[in-house]
Each structure stands twice: as structure tokens, then as C-alpha cells.
Amino acid sequence: MLLELNHITKKYDNTTVLHDVSFALKPGVYGLLGSNGSGKTTLFRIICGVMKQSAGSVKYNHDDVQLNPDAFRSVLGYLPQDFSYYPDFTGMKFMLYIAALKGMNKNYAKHRSLELLKLVGLEDVAKKKIKKYSGGMKQRLGIAQAMINDPEVLILDEPTVGLDPKERVRFRNLISSFSENKIVILSTHIVSDIEYIADEILVLNQGKLENRGVSSELVSTIHGDVWECVVEASKLKEMVANYVISNQKHSEKGTVLRIISKEKPTRDALQVQPTLEDLYLYYFREDSKK
Known part of the structure; x- marks a missing residue:
């Protein structure tokens, strides 16, 4: 076939x-x-x-x-x-x-x-x-x-x-x-x-x-481009405007953001393993920046 x-x-x-x-x-x-x-x-x-x-x-x-x-x-x-x-x-x-x-x-x-x-x-x-x-x-x-x-x-x-x-x-x-x-x-x-x-x-x-x-091959193409960081409420709007956010959740220390970015988004951001959902957002984000 x-x-x-x-x-x-x-x-x-x-x-x-x-x-x-x-x-x-x-x-x-x-x-x-x-x-x-x-x-x-x-x-x-x-x-x-x-x-x-x-x-x-x-x-x-x-x-x-x-x-x-x-x-x-x-x-x-x-x-x-x-x-x-x-x-x-x-x-x-x-x-x-x-x-x-x-x-x-x-x-x-x-x-x-x-x-x-x-x-x-x-x-x-x-x-x-x-x-x-x-x-x-x-x-x-x-x-x-x-x-x-x-x-x-x-x-x-x-x-x-x-x-x-x-x-x-x-x-x-x-x-x-x-x-x-x-x-x-x-x-x-x-x-x-x-x-x-x-x-x-x-x-x-x-x-x-x-x-x-x-899946693993495709996801590996954005290895090193997915980050997690905690931001204060006052900076949340700015981060959402400037970065592709694949997930966000509230914690006692602030809002935890999962960000897709070539550059490190904040000083304390940590690299995390990408997922297929991250890849989807990487390709199909509304803005054209990658």
C-alpha cells in the first residue's frame, strides 16, 4: 500500500x-x-x-x-x-x-x-x-x-x-x-x-x-526554547504581550509561566523539556515571530 x-x-x-x-x-x-x-x-x-x-x-x-x-x-x-x-x-x-x-x-x-x-x-x-x-x-x-x-x-x-x-x-x-x-x-x-x-x-x-x-523528533527541534519562570502580577500583562505562553498557573510566589522563546525570557527562567503541545504553539502562534 x-x-x-x-x-x-x-x-x-x-x-x-x-x-x-x-x-x-x-x-x-x-x-x-x-x-x-x-x-x-x-x-x-x-x-x-x-x-x-x-x-x-x-x-x-x-x-x-x-x-x-x-x-x-x-x-x-x-x-x-x-x-x-x-x-x-x-x-x-x-x-x-x-x-x-x-x-x-x-x-x-x-x-x-x-x-x-x-x-x-x-x-x-x-x-x-x-x-x-x-x-x-x-x-x-x-x-x-x-x-x-x-x-x-x-x-x-x-x-x-x-x-x-x-x-x-x-x-x-x-x-x-x-x-x-x-x-x-x-x-x-x-x-x-x-x-x-x-x-x-x-x-x-x-x-x-x-x-x-x-513526535520526539519534531519536539526536539524546539529543545532549549521552552522555559518556566515565576512573574509578579505587575509584570504578567507585559510577559503575555511579548512571549508565547503555553501555560500559566498561580502559585504563592506569583504566576508560573511556561514560555516558548529562543531567548531566555527572565533572569531566573529555567529550561524545561518541550512537549508536542509546545510545538503546536510554536508553529501556530498568532504572531509571526519565532
Whole structure:
């Protein structure tokens, strides 16, 4: 299995949303890290054939997916960020509907639907209408429908939205359990979800692939740039204005700040080990200074 993106560019009028994005993926879990507006959803839509790129190509096993889109769709699973459903369908009926759209055998579709609903913890509400599901239950149904055809390529856009911490752990374990023979790409704003399950992380910043690597490799790029210091209340506003603050908490001695900076922010600041969350803020801070 090999998914290749070659020089993908997407333009809307005079605005370029994706700039010459290229990468190749083999089986494994890949986390797409990016802020709102970085181009993640656009990239996913292009891979899935929902949207056409302005330039470049998407290839699966060396074949251009646009030349035979049905063949690629048969091995593709997709959970869009704006996952939609029929509210009067039951969970089971919806799964069977998705299976029918993919041309699956009816008997196998029923077996597979029951298997997946059990896997995502919806077995007991399989006959309940979706409009009565909680937000987390709807999201789990979205994950289940994306896996109905046992896809070789699974695209998950913000899959952990609406899931509580326990459900997120279940989801991470689920992805890890079957990722050995699949290409799984997921995006999420919950950095810890990517940190826990991604074999490799792709950093998409303002439509460009800015970096790529395992979590520890990427985090090491800001080694020596993360500090902790205690500041008085009178200096807090100034520090927040001048530095990227990844965390702050109050203590008896003042406010403890976790700061991302090339330079030592205060005389008594101490270097600390960076995390993926620090890296996220380093790339996607509102100002452009680094």
C-alpha cells in the first residue's frame, strides 16, 4: 500500500489554500497537525475526491485516483469534519445504508455493521434513532461508518470532537488495533490524541507542509526554547504581550509561566523539556515571530 500526494496545490480565485504539498504514506497512523485555516480539511477532501485540486496528483499504489475513482473509493473510508446523517434512521439502518452505497453484500453488511457498532460501543442503541444520540454517540457512529468496508485508507477529520476522555481512549485503542495494515490519517486539535497514537506527524502550516517526523523528533527541534519562570502580577500583562505562553498557573510566589522563546525570557527562567503541545504553539502562534 502506498498513498502519494504529488505537488498538490489548491487555489480559490487569488487565494492559495494549499501550496505544493507532497508526501508518500505507507501503512501506519499519521497525525495531521494544523490550526484552523491551515488547509487540513481541504487536503482531506482532495484525497477523498470530494474536491479537485488546482494542480498535482493523488496516487494510490502508483495509479492516479482520478482516472479510476470508484476503485479508490472501494478501499477508502472517510469521516468528514461536518459528518451528516439522517436523524430518523436508526444507527443500524444508517450503517446498512452506507454499506449499500458502497455496493456491499447485504448479509456481510449486516454482520459487519453489528460488529462495528459493538466495537464503538453502540450495540445497545443500534435500533435507536440517531436524533436521540448524544454528540459523542453520533461521532462514534461516524467512525463506525468510515470503517464499514474495512478500508485500506482511512481519513478521519477531527474524529475525537464530542468524545469525552474515556471515549477518546477507546478511540485511540481502536485505531491502534487495526492500523498495522491500513493507512490512517487523522487531524485533531486535541494534541494529546495525535501524540498517543500517531506513528508520524505531518505539520501543515498556512497550506504548506512545514515539517514531518515522529513526535520526539519534531519536539526536539524546539529543545532549549521552552522555559518556566515565576512573574509578579505587575509584570504578567507585559510577559503575555511579548512571549508565547503555553501555560500559566498561580502559585504563592506569583504566576508560573511556561514560555516558548529562543531567548531566555527572565533572569531566573529555567529550561524545561518541550512537549508536542509546545510545538503546536510554536508553529501556530498568532504572531509571526519565532
